[in-house]
Amino acid sequence: MDFSTELIIFILSAFIGYYIVWGITPSLHAPLMSVSNAISGIVILGAFSVLNDSPSDLISTICFLAILSASVNIFGGFAVSQRMLKMFKPHQNKGRKK
Amino acid sequence: MNIYSSPLINLAIACFFILSLRGLTFPKSAHRSNILGIMGICLAISISLISIRHQFLALSAIVIGAIIGIYISQKIKLTALPQAVAAFNGLGGLAAFLISCSAVLEENSDIIDTPVSAALGIFTFSGSFIAFAKLQGLIKINFHQISQTINIGLFFILILAMLRYAYHPELIYFCILSGISFILGISVTGRIGGADMPIVIALLNATTGLDSAVIGFVINNILLITTGALIGVSGMILAYIMCQAMNRSLFSVLFNPKALQTETDVFDNDKIIKTASPADAAFIMGNARKIIIVPGYGMAVAQAQHVLKQMAMLLIKKYNVEVKFAIHPVAGRMPGHMNVLLAEADIPYEYIFGLSDINNEFSSADVAYVIGANDITNPLAKTDATSAIFGMPILDVSKSKTVLIVKRSLSFGYTGLDNPLFYADNTLMLFGDAQKVTAEIVKDLEHQ
Structure with missing residues (x-):
């Protein structure tokens, strides 16, 4: 894939993000930070990619550490978001009962 | 440098992430956004895990990381949520930096993308951990004595080191630019405190996102580019909204925090305070x-x-x-x-x-x-x-x-x-x- 195609994808994605995030209600800005932070752990794929064709021990070790910290980011991030979003939930259930 | 990825599966994962963020538009749909995000990332990880070599190594790192992450997230108090987000964000930055390092050591990496992703990654890492330490109360002082000229100077040296590396891709320049970026993370975040803190957190969120996108350029992975752009923009908009709420520009928050008044002599004993029970x-x-x-x-x-x-x-x-x-x-x-x-x-x-x-x-x-x-x-x-x-x-x-x-x-x-x-x-x-x-x-x- 050439650079210009990648750049096009990058910019179009940025536009999608722009319109989505402006629509988000301010009361959910904290979960937004937390969820998007967890999703940014997708960078773990980069470590997989390097690991896939790495022969040396040094590179494997670095990749191991990279996967480890990205994994803490992903799982910790989603678990924290879950805790935050749970707080926004019970009130809705009551609303439905009414 | 490629892992197996089918364009259709990447499209599906990107859609999961877009819908996940979209779910946060209203409180009613908020709870599903986390689930969509988890589904997206699980799909991405499992698809690539199937196809790569050294699966055991990767899987064990993931499992250990998952245990640590979930343990921390359950143990922290609700008051500590901001610093938890900062700390996790810092780890994301560290991961991006380590990936860039290993790509450099592999010696067939791109000479422009890789230094950028390394600099962004280590900046996010050191910045986030200073933010974490401040929120946790581990560091009480603000580094006001670091003048903005030093920060701006460091920034220019960083750019020069990157250019130098682009022409002479030697390891020493890579180390220099990483080191400068690390210090820059500390000195920029160190000067910011208090009501400016939400801006810093949002901004560091944006840098991790952008870094994922840059790594996407390094390894030619569309999914990373898409996701990184989404998150980068989201963090920047949040930072912008916070700046507007304080009537400040992003530049002034980062490089020119207004001089804070000295704390002595502000209290005037003549002023009358009325108390109530x-x-x-x-x-x-x-x-x-x-x-x-x-x-x-x-x-x-x-x-x-x-x-x-x-x-x-x-x-x-x-x-x-x-x-x-x-x-x-x-x-x-x-x-x-x-x-x-x-x-x-x-x-x-x-x-x-x-x-x-x-x-x-x-x-x-x-x-x-x-x-x-x-x-x-x-x-x-x-x-x-x-x-x-x-x-x-x-x-x-x-x-x-x-x-x-x-x-x-x-x-x-x-x-x-x-x-x-x-x-x-x-x-x-x-x-x-x-x-x-x-x-x-x-x-x-x-x-x-």
Whole structure:
């Protein structure tokens, strides 16, 4: 894939993000930070990619550490978001009962 | 340098992430956004795990990381949410930096993308951990002595090192640019504190996102580019919204935090402070028609949101008072901090209002109940052009007939500024822990 195609994808994605995030209600800005932070752990794929064709021990070790910290980011991030979003939930259930 | 990825599966994962963020538009759909995000990332990880070599190594790292991450997230207190987000964000940056390092060591990496991703990654890492340490209270000082010229100078050296590396891709230049970026993370974040903190957190969120995108360029992975762009933009918009709420530009927050006043000689002993007991406060509130509650970081620290809800409900049901909550965009230490806590206490959304929606209602309110908030109500922002917060939109609590301020002591807000509101004629101070004071008010309201 050439650079210009990648750049096009990058910019179009940025536009999608722009319109989505402006629509988000301010009361959910904290979960937004937390969820998007967890999703940014997708960078773990980069470590997989390097690991896939790495022969040396040094590179494997670095990749191991990279996967480890990205994994803490992903799982910790989603678990924290879950805790935050749970707080926004019970009130809705009551609303439905009414 | 490629892992197996089918374009259609990548498309599906990207859609999961887009829908996940979209789910946060309304509180009703918010709970599904986390699940969509988890589904997306699980799909991405499992698809690539199937196809790569060294699966066992990768899988064991993931499992160990998952155990650590979930353990930390369950163990932290709710007040520690901002620093938890900062810490996890820092680890994301560290991961991106390590990936760039290994790509460089592999010696077939791109000479432009890789240094950028390494610099962004290590900047995010050191910046996030300074932010974490500040929020956790491990570091109390601000590095004000680091002048902005040094930061800007470091930034230019960083650019030069990158250019140098692009022409002579030697390891030494890579080390230099990483080191400078690491220091830059510390020195930029180190100077920022207090009400500027939400901006820093949002900005560091953006840098991790952008870094994922840059790594996507390094390894030619469309999914990383798409996701990184989404998150980068999201973080930048959040930072922009926070900046607007403080009437500052992003540049001035990063490179030129306004000089804070020295903390000596600000207190004038001649100023008269009127104090009130919780019983007085209960009497005033019980006879009011309209009360606006202004929560701040102090409420988060004291965990006063539950008892605050009791108070609000009692006032509404027993005394027929109109109660509203006013939330300043930068109240607390992360974007939307107060909303999370009020939601935890199960306070209905229809009682909660943002700055612009409620600010002209203070003049018709009988009581403004300020609990643990300081700088966001400080009239100096309007009157004193020399003050650090001049120009920041504030909640006009002083326009209400009576202002009740719950505070532990007469200490300053995070900006270190005195607050003339405390000495105003219509202000009554209630000294004490936000939770205890409010609990006593609730008791008095019940017996009145």
